Amino acid sequence: MSATFRIGVDLGGTKIEAAALDHAGDVRLRRRIATPTGDYAATIAAIKSLVDAIERELGGRTTVGIGIPGTIVAATGLVKNANSAWLIGQPLARDVERALGRPVRFANDANCFVLSEAVDGAAAGCACVFGVILGTGVGGGVVIDGRIVVGANAIAGEWGHNPLPAPQADELPGPLCYCGRRGCIETFLSGPGIAADHFRHCGRALAGPEIAVGASAGDADCQASLDRYAERLARALAVVINILDPDAIVLGGGLSRLAFLYEEVPRRWERHILSNSIVTRLLPPRHGDSSGVRGAAWLWRPEEMP
Numbered sequence: 001m002s003a004t005f006r007i008g009v010d011l012g013g014t015k016i017e018a019a020a021l022d023h024a025g026d027v028r029l030r031r032r033i034a035t036p037t038g039d040y041a042a043t044i045a046a047i048k049s050l051v052d053a054i055e056r057e058l059g060g061r062t063t064v065g066i067g068i069p070g071t072i073v074a075a076t077g078l079v080k081n082a083n084s085a086w087l088i089g090q091p092l093a094r095d096v097e098r099a100l101g102r103p104v105r106f107a108n109d110a111n112c113f114v115l116s117e118a119v120d121g122a123a124a125g126c127a128c129v130f131g132v133i134l135g136t137g138v139g140g141g142v143v144i145d146g147r148i149v150v151g152a153n154a155i156a157g158e159w160g161h162n163p164l165p166a167p168q169a170d171e172l173p174g175p176l177c178y179c180g181r182r183g184c185i186e187t188f189l190s191g192p193g194i195a196a197d198h199f200r201h202c203g204r205a206l207a208g209p210e211i212a213v214g215a216s217a218g219d220a221d222c223q224a225s226l227d228r229y230a231e232r233l234a235r236a237l238a239v240v241i242n243i244l245d246p247d248a249i250v251l252g253g254g255l256s257r258l259a260f261l262y263e264e265v266p267r268r269w270e271r272h273i274l275s276n277s278i279v280t281r282l283l284p285p286r287h288g289d290s291s292g293v294r295g296a297a298w299l300w301r302p303e304e305m306p
């Protein structure tokens, strides 16, 4: 019997979510449980219980893709760079495949976001898509022709720790980043980054959403902070366009809700891009928080379904 659904799992630091998508991309079933933080064996068991529950309810056995907060090194099969510390150094792919009794595909959660938006989200129909997470940190990923570009070092699209391009005098040497460098894109464009920038300029401690509220109420300091943010994002994305030249850039994460960015940033990136007509579109995400499970499910393409 061929399955009429595929399963995507989003392994997060606080919850594990699984969803079954039909061929049109509609969610038929969704299950979530709390992540057994710190317990590797229980994490494997939790993934298995979610997949079992969905397959029992919908009937049939299907493909499983899993988005993880880190990457699996191809040469060793071990997890690296995960912010869920108990996964680091573990043979997660081998253990999940053994538990589920089938091959399973894994991808970084930022890459799952980009794949989700590229397959049937905001950038559906675009051949080359750059996706950006603007949240607690700044991440990114690249999808070309419906496939994640992982890269030789599994860091394709990870632009957050490049230095902010074309820095102004007051942006040098730049804030110290946890990675040990100064002036990383992340230190300006993450949620904590915009809050820290606002504090440096006017001495008021406000979070990103509060700065946006202040600006719309006519607060000049808040508006200035948003202007600096848009200008920095424009410079940072112009470099990506000069190298990758994507059809679309999709923003995700909490700061992607700043609606003014979608007009303001393309207006500002023009003077930093080596082309006098720029057709690259800057787009808000379509699937929001569902992108993790959706992108994981799409790790198996239609022609690869059982």
Ligand SMILES: [Zn+2]
Pocket (backbone or CB within 6 Å): 160, 161, 177, 178, 179, 180, 181, 184, 186
């Ligand atoms: Zn850094």
